Each structure stands twice: as C-alpha cells, then as structure tokens.
Amino acid sequence: MTEIVVRKKFSEIIKNGDPFQAPKEIITPGHSLKVLVTGGHLTPAIAVCDELIRRKINNIVWVGHRHSQVMDKNDSVEFKYVNSKGIKFVELIAGKLFRVWNGRTIIPGFRSLINIPIGFIQSLIVLLKEKPDLVISFGGYLALPIVISAFILRIPRVTHEQTIVTGLANRIIAKFCNKIFISWKQSIKYFNPSKTIYSGNPVRKAIFDTTKSKFSFSDDLPSIYITGGNQGASTINKVIVQILPSLLHDFNVIHQTGNSSVTGDFEKCKLVKDKLPEELSKRYFVKDYVYEDEIGTVFDRASIIIARSGANTCYELMALNKYSILIPIPTTSQNEQLLNARALEEIGLSYVIEQKDLTPEHLNKAIFDIVRHKEMNLNLLDKGFITTREKTQALVKLNSAEIIVDESLKLL
Numbered sequence: 001m002t003e004i005v006v007r008k009k010f011s012e013i014i015k016n017g018d019p020f021q022a023p024k025e026i027i028t029p030g031h032s033l034k035v036l037v038t039g040g041h042l043t044p045a046i047a048v049c050d051e052l053i054r055r056k057i058n059n060i061v062w063v064g065h066r067h068s069q070v071m072d073k074n075d076s077v078e079f080k081y082v083n084s085k086g087i088k089f090v091e092l093i094a095g096k097l098f099r100v101w102n103g104r105t106i107i108p109g110f111r112s113l114i115n116i117p118i119g120f121i122q123s124l125i126v127l128l129k130e131k132p133d134l135v136i137s138f139g140g141y142l143a144l145p146i147v148i149s150a151f152i153l154r155i156p157r158v159t160h161e162q163t164i165v166t167g168l169a170n171r172i173i174a175k176f177c178n179k180i181f182i183s184w185k186q187s188i189k190y191f192n193p194s195k196t197i198y199s200g201n202p203v204r205k206a207i208f209d210t211t212k213s214k215f216s217f218s219d220d221l222p223s224i225y226i227t228g229g230n231q232g233a234s235t236i237n238k239v240i241v242q243i244l245p246s247l248l249h250d251f252n253v254i255h256q257t258g259n260s261s262v263t264g265d266f267e268k269c270k271l272v273k274d275k276l277p278e279e280l281s282k283r284y285f286v287k288d289y290v291y292e293d294e295i296g297t298v299f300d301r302a303s304i305i306i307a308r309s310g311a312n313t314c315y316e317l318m319a320l321n322k323y324s325i326l327i328p329i330p331t332t333s334q335n336e337q338l339l340n341a342r343a344l345e346e347i348g349l350s351y352v353i354e355q356k357d358l359t360p361e362h363l364n365k366a367i368f369d370i371v372r373h374k375e376m377n378l379n380l381l382d383k384g385f386i387t388t389r390e391k392t393q394a395l396v397k398l399n400s401a402e403i404i405v406d407e408s409l410k411l412l
Helices: 008-013 042-054 077-084 106-130 143-152 168-175 185-190 234-247 265-275 292-301 311-320 333-346 360-375 385-395 400-409
Strands: 034-039 059-064 088-091 134-138 157-161 179-182 196-198 223-227 252-256 284-287 302-307 324-326 350-352
Touching (some): 042 311, 059 077, 077 088, 157 400, 179 185, 252 292, 292 302, 311 333, 311 385
Parallel strands (some): 034 134, 134 157, 324 350
C-alpha cells in the first residue's frame, strides 16, 4: 500500500488510530468478484473503488458520463479519472425530469424525457453483459435505471447518500436497495431505518498526501485555492478574473477552472495569466482540473478555499479544517448546496455568499476578513478555532469507505 503522510494537526481528530494504515485482515468472498459502480458523485465513489482495490477486488466496472455537459465535446473529468485508474468505463445515456420548464429548457427537457426509457433499456443490457456480483450506487438520475435494473435481475445493490437532504431520484433508488449509507445522521429521516447505516462520506486519501510538491512559489505569501468542482464554475471564474490583479498583490492563487468547451473558461483564464505582469503571473496557477497527485499539496498550501458547496467539498473542508468561502449552486434539488454550506457556517469554518449576492467587492471583503480571523486563531464566529476542530471531530468519519465496503460485502 502506498504510504500516506498525514498532517500532524489532522491526527487530533482521529480517535481510534489512523484509518489509512495497513488494512485489517478481512475475509472476502473471493478476488474474482465483479463490482459495478455508478452515480453522480465522483469523489466518494473513487474512495470506495480505492478501498475495493486495496482488498484485491480489482474487477470493477464504472458506469458514467463521457461528457459533463450537453454539447460539451471534451471528455469529462470522470471519464479521464476512471481511465487513469485502469477501471473499465461504460457510458450510459440516461434522462431526468426537469424541475423548471421555460423557453431555454423545453428542447433539452423533452430530449431528456426520451432518454429515460433508453437509459433503462441500456442499463439492462449493461448488467446482462457485465454480470456484476454487486452494484454500488452514488445516487442521481444516472444511477436510477441501473439500480432498478439490478433489482429486476436480483443483483445485490447498495447506495450512498452524500447530502443532508435527498432528492427524488435518491429516494426512489433507496427503495430498491438492500442497504443505504448516509453521510449525515439527520438524513436517516428520508429512508427506511432498518436498512440505513450511518457511514459518513468517503474521503479521498490523496487530500492528506502532502509529499508531492506540484506547486512552488517564489514568495511566502498565503495562497487561495479556487474550485468550482469537477466541471468548474463559470459564475465564480468571472468574478475571480475581475479581482485577480489586486488579489495577486497579497496572495498566490491556484485556480481550477474546469475544461468545458461550452464556456471556454480554461483558455480564457490562461489568456488572462499571459497578460499579467511577470511578477503577478508567477503567482497565478491555472488548472482545468486538480488531479489526485496534486490535491493534497494544493489543500496544504491553501489558507483559504473558495468553492461551491457540494457534499464532498464540504466534507473534505471539515476533514482538513480549512477556512472557506462557499458559493452554493442556487438550482440544486431542495437547495441542498445551501444547506451544506450553512452546516459549515454554523461551526465557524465558512462564510456563505449566495450566488445572487456574489460581487467582486463582497468576495474581496470576505477573503480579507478570513485572513484577519486566521491571524488571531479564531473561527468565523469569533471563537477560538479549537471549538471548530472539536465539532468537525464529531462529524467526520475517516473510515467511511471501509464501512461501506464491509457492509456491502456482507450481502454476498
């Protein structure tokens, strides 16, 4: 197993030893098992795949999206990432019900409706061809036809819910699963308690690995890491570009833009970098995606994270106790991203700026307010930062992937 170096401060929240040390002896049904993994949340799914591989269960099939957006010609991060791990990738066409119908959504909405039956037929074909012993779902409309098809074919199936609230697709998925894993205790009200297990959210080991120096700065300025998730966030990117010249006088900036051919943000930001004075340009790193061998270094160097507030991002911020500014996507199901962000705000770890309130001035003020709190070792509620550490210790489960794999294999 690859040695992982964990920051000393993180050891404070580990109660029962390092969960990333050599695994305990576990009796599995055999190394010839085939596991199919699918769903809309890449990060915890990869963490579970890593746990399967660690146990010598290498026959994994991934069902997902080849492209992140409609009309996007570039391969998705999901596709590239899964391929880099040597896991077989199968593309699935699946449809979903649009929540908002207007002039802009009517054509893609009808196209998506047509894709719903296509997704079910394709799911049955995939399962009959691959013959997996187990299906692990990470939710969303993509996983729905796979899980229902697995139910019809009597293939054991489990699902993991990342968010505090749950959407329609995940509620339906849960009804067809043998076991349901949840990241947050309060989510149990949405599911059958008799088959629900509080596992926490699987955390990537890579976020703790600071041994690979992928980013080097020629100064001792603090750093800001900006990310919009796997696909990037064009709304955030546009605001960052407006305040970038002034930010670079006080910070190094690592900016993950996404690589959508629809927005072209990666190319636009590279042009911005080229036009900066040399001294400032050296402080600005533009990345389409931050990969597994880079993420630990990025998190370690960053004093402040500016991000969306997906469940996985929020969980990793708690695991690392990182100050952050969270800008929730306003159109998520049941406003789940805002709820995720508020949870971190309540423990003093994050500022929340709703997208309707996002301006260059507002973002700039929040950044320097965090700097002031950090210098005084206060959380963002003006209390000692130790109180935030104590709360994250109670919320974060570092052995989540192990729990999910243990409980899933019991079905076999």
